Amino acid sequence: MKDKEPTSLKAISQTTRPYPSTPRPSSQTPRTGPRYFPQNVLTNDDDMEQPLSILPEYPSSPTSPPDTPTPAHREISEPSQPADLLVFREFTVTTTTPQEITAIDAKDSDLNKSMHAPGNVIVDQTMDAPPSPPTSRIQTVEEETILAHLALADANRSALSQNGINHRTILPQFTPTPIGGFPKVHMAHSAQIFDHLDNKVLLAWFQVEHPKFMVRVFDLSGKDVAENTAITAERIRASISIIADFVHQEAPPIRVSPPQPQGGRGAKEFPVGFLVHKISEEARNLIVNQRIWSSTNITFEALPFNCPSPPELLFCLSGFTTSDANIVRKAVVDVWAHDDNRHHIDDAFSMCGFPDDELVYQATRDLIHSVRVETLDFKVTGGLSVPRFNIFATSPTNDAKTWTELRGFLRILEYPTGLDGCGIAAALFPCQICHSLAHPCGLCPFPLTPQWNGPKLNNRSTANSTRLPGRNRGGR
Numbered sequence: 001m002k003d004k005e006p007t008s009l010k011a012i013s014q015t016t017r018p019y020p021s022t023p024r025p026s027s028q029t030p031r032t033g034p035r036y037f038p039q040n041v042l043t044n045d046d047d048m049e050q051p052l053s054i055l056p057e058y059p060s061s062p063t064s065p066p067d068t069p070t071p072a073h074r075e076i077s078e079p080s081q082p083a084d085l086l087v088f089r090e091f092t093v094t095t096t097t098p099q100e101i102t103a104i105d106a107k108d109s110d111l112n113k114s115m116h117a118p119g120n121v122i123v124d125q126t127m128d129a130p131p132s133p134p135t136s137r138i139q140t141v142e143e144e145t146i147l148a149h150l151a152l153a154d155a156n157r158s159a160l161s162q163n164g165i166n167h168r169t170i171l172p173q174f175t176p177t178p179i180g181g182f183p184k185v186h187m188a189h190s191a192q193i194f195d196h197l198d199n200k201v202l203l204a205w206f207q208v209e210h211p212k213f214m215v216r217v218f219d220l221s222g223k224d225v226a227e228n229t230a231i232t233a234e235r236i237r238a239s240i241s242i243i244a245d246f247v248h249q250e251a252p253p254i255r256v257s258p259p260q261p262q263g264g265r266g267a268k269e270f271p272v273g274f275l276v277h278k279i280s281e282e283a284r285n286l287i288v289n290q291r292i293w294s295s296t297n298i299t300f301e302a303l304p305f306n307c308p309s310p311p312e313l314l315f316c317l318s319g320f321t322t323s324d325a326n327i328v329r330k331a332v333v334d335v336w337a338h339d340d341n342r343h344h345i346d347d348a349f350s351m352c353g354f355p356d357d358e359l360v361y362q363a364t365r366d367l368i369h370s371v372r373v374e375t376l377d378f379k380v381t382g383g384l385s386v387p388r389f390n391i392f393a394t395s396p397t398n399d400a401k402t403w404t405e406l407r408g409f410l411r412i413l414e415y416p417t418g419l420d421g422c423g424i425a426a427a428l429f430p431c432q433i434c435h436s437l438a439h440p441c442g443l444c445p446f447p448l449t450p451q452w453n454g455p456k457l458n459n460r461s462t463a464n465s466t467r468l469p470g471r472n473r474g475g476r
Helices: 009-016 098-107 141-151 153-160 199-206 222-227 229-247 281-290 325-337 339-350 357-369 400-411
Strands: 212-217 255-257 273-277 292-294 299-304 313-320 372-376 388-392 421-426
Touching: 141 153, 212 229, 212 281, 222 229, 229 255, 229 273, 229 281, 281 292, 281 299, 313 325, 313 400, 325 339, 325 357, 325 372, 325 388, 325 421, 339 357, 339 400
Parallel strands: none
Antiparallel strands: 212 273, 212 299, 255 273, 292 299, 313 388, 313 421, 372 388
């Protein structure tokens, strides 16, 4: 039988130089001469101990990392290309990262190459074909949704970690917020908290950085504030410090700046507002949002350091012989909607920046529709009821001049009815407890608040005043 000719380099190597553990068949005839090898390819038998130099350097497979350290580089002379033994190809050696090696190992595993592997399509690829570029992966709808929510995670955590605007803070030292909130304190104008304040002090307060807010103390007139400035300021600071410590443990010291009257101590009118600053924004928001803070030591109202909108209270009407607020409201709406009066309201709104006439007419309609009436149960000597009616409306503009002129015009009008008399404007006086213009002291709603700690009817100044012994204020 004719022996098969060796067809591979491995077979040639084993034939010419067998491994020590491989017995050499004695029946085979040695294959030498130009029939089997070209000239100058094989060395003499005496040089067999030298490394075989005809083996081309094959690059290590990029798909399997070496298990042992890379040996030192050794140069091997490149043989000339044999005529009929091997066909040489060019190889490209690439480097891979450990992550790519792990992925490639998983891809080249036996399980992945199995015919049972899903989506395994066997495609022949030549050795000299360039590697396929990585394809960009398109995110699924679920993945996009998850990433979108993760991008907003910090904002959601921050929102849930803070109390809402109407959150009721319960501190045992203060009266809790009643259902529906505390009664509103109505002022003559939006900046009344700054009335009678020295101009230099006001400019200095303007330069104080935010967060800051204003405080008006219950049951203290401007003269009381001027006589007991330091004590009142310290009581305010102590109460606000309790609230600030509730928001932030070991909060920095709060500062309270007292007012100074225009014209000094000889002035006839005195300011009542204190400036609170050097406070965190969270504590400021909590105090201003609850607004009323009443303890056994002091009761005050917290106000933002701005003029948010014109007051809703316009004036008070008396002269009606009915106590029905609906009849009074109809009389007010009819008078304001009269052609002459409506045109006057239109002219006032046209001067405050509305871009066209249609918006001016809409502002007039909104003002008329916003009218509401509140009944005050006034009584005269003998217990006879003589009701009065507060007239409220929401301004469609924040322009101070326009609102002042409009209120002055509406206040001088008469409001007649067919059967229940004619209403005319009556004077308003501030409540000596809460400073509101909407009611006299005897009708103040604050002492009726559950768990009220502040001043009460017929017992004024027991909580907030620091009057000297023997001073009599019962006639006020």
